Amino acid sequence: MNNAVRAVGAGIECLGGLTLLALSRVVDSEARAGPFAVGFATGYCYRHARTVAGCRRFRGGPGRSLGVALAWAALGVAVGRSVDEPAATRSFGAGLGLGSAAYWLARRGE
DSSP states (O other): OHHHHHHHHHHHHHHHHHHHHHHHHHHHSOOOHHHHHHHHHHHHHHHHHHHHTTOSOTTTOHHHHHHHHHHHHHHHHHHHHHOOSHHHHHHHHHHHHHHHHHHHHHHTTO
8 A cells, every 4th residue: 555655656746747847848948958957866865865764654753754854845945946947947846756756666666
């Protein structure tokens, strides 16, 4: 059951990321590669940090979960604010979701 919930979450992250990329292509005729790569790396590293800190379930360690989430949220907001164009912001958001989902896909068998 737990893996099914994670699979649904990863699917939602993938769908959201792909939707943001498609929206960027339709509205601005391009998706920015640099902000996408930074977002992908940030999303992947966020999931890795949660795993290393033992934040598998919120009930098991709410303090750790909130601490990791707040630290990475601050990093995401800082990077997001440094991007000045809507197309780049959408690309960063898409990379964030797809990077997080990619970590789950890469490590789902463990």
